[in-house]
Amino acid sequence: xxxxxxxxxxxxLAVAATALVLPAVLPSASPVPYTAPSxxxxxxxxxxxxxxxxxxxxxxxxDPGNERHGVETTACPTCASGSRVQYVGQGHALVVPITSPxxxxxxxTIVYESNGSRPLHVIVGDQPTVQLSLPGRGSWTxxxxxxxxxxxxxxxxxxxxxxxDRPAPDLDQxxxx
Numbered sequence: 001x002x003x004x005x006x007x008x009x010x011x012x013l014a015v016a017a018t019a020l021v022l023p024a025v026l027p028s029a030s031p032v033p034y035t036a037p038s039x040x041x042x043x044x045x046x047x048x049x050x051x052x053x054x055x056x057x058x059x060x061x062x063d064p065g066n067e068r069h070g071v072e073t074t075a076c077p078t079c080a081s082g083s084r085v086q087y088v089g090q091g092h093a094l095v096v097p098i099t100s101p102x103x104x105x106x107x108x109t110i111v112y113e114s115n116g117s118r119p120l121h122v123i124v125g126d127q128p129t130v131q132l133s134l135p136g137r138g139s140w141t142x143x144x145x146x147x148x149x150x151x152x153x154x155x156x157x158x159x160x161x162x163x164x165d166r167p168a169p170d171l172d173q174x175x176x177x
Contacts, residue, residue, distance in 0.1 A: 053101075053102075054100070054101065054102050054104060054177075055101070057174075057177075058080075058175050059098065059173065059174040059175070060083075060172075061084070061094060061096060061172060061173060062081055062083040062084060062172075063081075065097065066094055066095065067095035067097075069092055069093040069094070069095070069162075070087060070091065071087045071094050072085070073085055074086050076113070076170075076172065077141070078141045078143060079111075079143065079172040080111065080173050081173065084171060085170060086170045088120070088163070088167075089118070089119070089120075089162065089163035089165075089166055089168030090167055091164060091165065092162065093161065093162035094160075094161045094162070094171060095158050095159070095160050095161075096158060096174060097156065098158070099155065099156050102154050103152060103153050104152060105152075106149070106152045106176050107147050107148070107150070107177055108147070108159070108174065108176055109147045109173075109174070109175040110122070110132075110134075110146050110148075110171065110173075111143050111144070111145050111173040111175070112144055112171050112172060113140050113142065113143055113144065113169060113170045113172060114134060114136030114140070114144065114169035115137075115138055115139060115140055116136040116138070117134065117135050118133075118166070118169045119134070119163050119166050119168060120132045120162075120168045121161070121163050121168075122161055123159070124151070124152065124157065124158075125157040125158065127150075134169055140170065144169075150176075
């Protein structure tokens with residue numbers, strides 16, 4: 001009889017242990033309410049990293065700090081800076097150095113003048129050449145604009161504007177935002 005009681009006790013303990021474990025493993029009929037973490041950082045939370053803001057860059061292409069390779073500046077009363085760069089293309093180029101505080105996807109706006117459709121190649125840093133076909137406004141005094149997305153690295157880089165064998169439009173301004 002003692003054996004039976006011990007055996008029954010062991011089975012009873014196993015059933016009791018299972019009954020105690022199962023509610024913790026199986027979903028209950030009444031779920032425990034979930035509290036989302038607070039959006040307000042606590043005093044113990046580390047501060048989020050601060051990234052410098054990207055300031056809008058407005059560059060006059062006629063600026064003497066730009067590298068001119070066979071191009072010239074000319075007066076332009078309708079241009080934002082009062083002058084523009086002409087004779088871009090046919091192997092001539094303009095190289096514009098820029099410094100960006102942060103890397104990222106930006107929009108490069110090229111402000112140009114042309115009396116008809118002209119090609120322009122653009123290289124930002126060491127990225128592939130972007131080939132543009134720019135419609136002119138039919139006038140060398142009415143500015144036109146084209147926008148293209150660029151990946152701008154942080155730090156110093158250059159933007160090259162050229163065409164290897166055809167005349168490109170005259171250039172007024174570059175705007176990076």
